[in-house]
Amino acid sequence: MTETAVKTVEPAGPSGRPVYELHGVSKTFARRNVHALDRIDLTLAEGSFTAVIGSSGCGKSTLLKIMAGLMPPSDGGVYLSGRPVMGPRRDIGMMFQQATLFPWRTAIENVVLPIEVRDGRQAAAAAHEQAYELLDLVGLKGFELVYPSELSGGMAQRVAICRMLITEPTVLLLDEPFSALDELTRDFMNMELQRICMQRNATALLVTHSIAEAVILSDLVYVMSQRPGRFVEAVEIDLPRPRSLEMMSNPQFGALVNRIRSQLDKEAFL
């Protein structure tokens, strides 16, 4: 069970059509002479929730930027739904640590912003109905016309979730989405995220440095090494769904957390 696999790891996600595939992706920043990623292989199965965990500066964000089409890899192939990712795409949804709502737009106007940018104002107006439904889904019914300054941090992130979902992306890329929130809100939002993902059968990749967060949310957790970033272990999380916060106190959860922690610690002192 505790294989000390240091080379490539077999993707062991739940069975399902592969949606997103990375083959031998490497990234080197020639100018800064930094080798950020080293031959990453990753497959996201449809409807699965995958986490990548690693310490700061291990290349997690670089990986996510490559997957979002914001940055080309130095080597390797990146495929979403069988088509190579050559730039930002409508079928990729992304969310950051900061909600990054625009204060001159109401909640609903922020939600339809991606449609407005891609398809123009008319399409954005037509998407309002869908946006209402999404805001309802995340529990923000009645806040549609409120400006972001009147929303709490957790509410702002919910609006950001809706903005990510409005284009109906095939894959969700989450870059430490709730790490700027306080811990209580964060736990709650993680459960909300699970609910939303399950309801929509979303395929999601979460990048985080919180072990508990990765374990409670994911079907599969990849542990990433220090720079150059490689996957050193893939930990399958076979806790039943839907998960609840109470599971955090059961022994199986603790064992998984410990296993990941020991792997990370090993990395830290290499």
Place this chain on the structure above:
Amino acid sequence: MSHPEAMTGGAASPTTVWREEVSLIDRIPRSLAMILLMIGFLLVWQAAHSFELISKIILPSPWETAVDIVFVGQNLLTGGYMLSALWITTLEVAEGFLIAVLIGFLFGLLVGETAFGERAVMPYLVAINAMPKVAFAPLFVSWLGFGIASKVALAAFIAVFPVIVGTAAGLHAADENARMLFRTMGSSRWQTLVKLKLPIGMPHFFSGLKNAAVLVVVGAVVGEFLGGGKGFGELIRVAASQLNTPRVFCLIIYLSFLGLGLYWLVTFIQRRFVFWHRETVLQTEFGT
């Protein structure tokens, strides 16, 4: 009596209630404090006049000044020669301001949005900005004559720099996350400019405009000092050369209304456009 009752029982007496001390001075309402300060200032002024700390020829009494304020006010209201002078200066200020805003915004775009502007144009702008711009006045006069044009040019020249700086700073105000978000949405450069950078830069742009609103009056009046004409600056210059100091004082006071008016106008527009910016709203509430 049991112990808990001793702790909480009975009405709160002064010895058990801990109140925050606010000093007497801090308890004076704002308007009253301002009036008191003004009275103090006038008393000092009157004293300096009465005891001839400064020669009466060059320092009028507050009363003389007040009388002249009324006189000049009457002249302005009845459409006397001072009104036409004020109108000329107002025109210079308005035109200078519009030109400064227009040119400043365009240069701000060039410098803030293009790599060429930032690398090649910016250094020259910084160099010109470091010059004493008032010293260009004689040049403008010789180029544009003694009419209104030379004053407009100087006013615009002085006021344009804060607009450039405000616009360029505004274009850089969007943080990395916001830019990245727009890139994930496949936003074109134009869309990013219009939907992200310009709106998010509005507070910077408007603070540039406010600085410009103050400077443009300086430019117009200095232009009149140095280039003649029939504006308010000329009236001040003439009054000063006649040692009519009460007149100089009260002309300056009326002139300051011009700058204040423009400043308030900018603030008013800002409040409409940048309603979402907390500091802006608070600041304007405080100001009015």
